[in-house]
Amino acid sequence: MIKSKAQEKFRLAFFFIFILCLITAMVGLPRISIPLMVSYVAYLIVFPAVPTLKKLGLSHDISVVLVFLSLLFLVIYPVVRIVPVLVNEAENVQYYLPKVETYVTDNYKKVQEYVYEKTKYELPDGILTNAISYVKSGTTKVLLGVPTYLASILEWLLLVPLFLFFFLRDGSSFKNIVLNLTPNSIFERTYYLSHQLNKKIGDFIFAKFVEASIVGIIITAGLIIMDIRFSLLLGITAGVTNIIPYVGPLLGAIPALLVVLAEYGWGTTLGAMMLLYIIANAIDIFLVFPILVSKIVDLHPVLVVISVILGSQYFGIVGMIVSIPLAAALKLIIIEIYEETYQAR
Amino acid sequence: MESYEKEMSKALKDGGDVPHKINISILKYFWQANPITGQKSSSIPRFLRNSKVLKNFSDYELKILVNFMHQRKFDAGEVIFNQGDLGIGFYFVFSGYVTVFADRYDSESDSEKEKQIAGLEKGDYFGELSLLQDRNIRNGKAVAKERTQLLGLFKPDLEDLINLHPIVAAKLLQSISLIVTDRLMMLTTELKRVKYKLDKVSGKKSD
Secondary structure (H helix, E strand, O other): OHHHHHHHHHHHHHHHHHHHHHHHHHHHOHHHHHHHHHHHHHHHHHOOHHHHHHHOOOOHHHHHHHHHHHHHHHHHHHHHHHHHHHHHHHHHHHHHHHHHHHHHHHHHHHHHHHHHHHHOOOOOOHHHHHHHHHHHHHHHHHHHOHHHHHHHHHHHHHHHHHHHHHHHHHHHHHHHHHHHHOOHHHHHHHHHHHHHHHHHHHHHHHHHHHHHHHHHHHHHHHHHHHOOOOHHHHHHHHHHHOOOOOHHHHHHHHHHHHHHHHHHOOOHHHHHHHHHHHHHHHHHHHHHHHHHHOOOOOOOHHHHHHHHHHHHHHHHHHHHHHHHHHHHHHHHHHHHHHHHHHHOO | OHHHHHHHHHHHHHOOOOOOOOOHHHHHHHHHHOHHHHOOOOOHHHHHHOOOOOOOOOHHHHHHHHHOOEEEEEOOOOEEEOOOOEEOEEEEEEEOOEEEEEEEEEOOOOEEEEEEEEEEOOOOEEOOHHHHOOOEEOOOEEEEOOOEEEEEEEHHHHHHHHHHOHHHHHHHHHHHHHHHHHHHHHHHHHHHHHHHHHHHHHHHHHO
C-alpha cells in the first residue's frame, strides 16, 4: 500500500512535468506553436465533418483524406483570387494615407475653432499628432514587415496543412496517450475538465469564425456594390475586429468611415455605408449571436468588458481576441474547483 | 471455445456423434485463431461478450464499444474513487478484485462508519449511474484489493459514441437503464416492506 502511494506520487509528478514541458515548449517556440495553434483552430472548424462522413460507412482514414482534400480545394481557389486583390489594395493604402491625414487635420482644426468659440477651451494639438503618428508608424510597420510575413506565411503554407492533416488523423490517439499518462487519482476530473474546456473553446472558435465570416461577407458585398475603394480590405477588417466583443464593430467601422469621409465627404455615400455597417451588426447581434455564441460563453457582460480590457493591456489586439475564450476557460475551472470544495461533500 | 474442441476430440475418440453440418461457432473459432487476424484482436471484446449487461450487443457493436473504452490499471490498495467525488465513469472489472465501501450506521458508536458493502470480481461492473446523471456524486468508495485492471467508459466517451454510433449508444443506454430500473423495482419493494414493518411497530406503540 505504501509502495503504491509513492508510485502514485511519482506518476502525478511525471504527469505535471510532462504538461509543463508541453506548455513551455509552446510558449518558447512560437515558430512551431503559432502554426500549430492555427491548424488546431482549423481542425476545430472542419473536424465535425469527419464523424458525418464516418457515419456514411467510410473508414477513418478515407474520411479524413476526403475532408482534407475538399478543404484544400475550397480554400485554394478563393485564396488565389483574393490575395492579389488584397495585396494591391494594401499597397494602395500607403499612397492613400496622406489624403486621409490632411482631411483629418483640416477637420480637427475646424472642430478646434468651434470648441474654442463655444467654450473658450483650446483643444490641444497633441491628441491629433499622437493619433496620426501612431497610425502612421503602425501601418509602416505592417508594410515593412510584409517580406518577413511572406516568409513565415510560406512556412505556414507547408506546416498548417501538414499539422491539420495529422490532427484530423491522429487527434484521438494523441488524446489517448495523454489519458494513459494521467494518474489514477486525478483521471476522472482531468478527463472531464479537459473535455469541457476543449468543447467550450472549440464551439466558441467555430461560432466566432462563422460570425466573423458572415459579417465580413455582408460588409464586403455591400461595399463592392457601393463601389467604395478598399472594399475587400475594409470588409476583412470588419470581420476580424468583429471577434472582439462590444468594441470590435466600432473599431472595424472607423477605417471605412475615414475612407468614405475623405473620398466623398458628408453625403449619401456616408449614409449608405453607415447603414450597411448598422445592418450587418444588427444581423450579427439579433440573429447570429443569440443562436450561435451566447449559449456557449455565458459570461456576464461586466466580466467580458474586464477581460477584454485586461487582454488589450497585456497583448494588444490579439489579447482582445483571445481574452474571451481564456476567461470562459478560467470560469469553468473555478466553478469546477468551487463545486469540488463546497458542494460535493 | 476450447471446450468445443475438447468435446469434439472426445467424441471422435469415443466414437460418438460428430455433427455433419459445419456449425458457425467452429468457423468463428478458426477465424479468430488464424494467425493474421488472431493476433490483432484483443481479448476485451470476448470479455465483454460474457457480460450480462451487454448481452443485446452484436460482436461488431462490442468492437465499436471497446474503441471508446479506456483500460486503467490499479495497484493493490489504490483508491479508484472516493465517496463524494464527482463521477463520470462506468467501470467493468477486467481482472482483479474491487471492494466497495460506504458510510453506514454503526450501532456500537451510534454514528456513520465506513463499512464494506460489496466485493466485485472479474466481469462485474460499477458506477453505471454516473453516465446517466448530470452531476453524479459517488455514494461509495471503491478500492482495488489486488492488482486490478478496469475497463472504463466515461461521459465524454458516451457523448462521442452518441454522435458517431447512435445505435450502439442507444443499446448501451438501454442496458444501463435496465440495470437501474431493476434496482429501482427492488428498492420500491424493499421500501414497501420497511414501511409496512414501521407502520406495524408504530401502530403497536400507539395502542
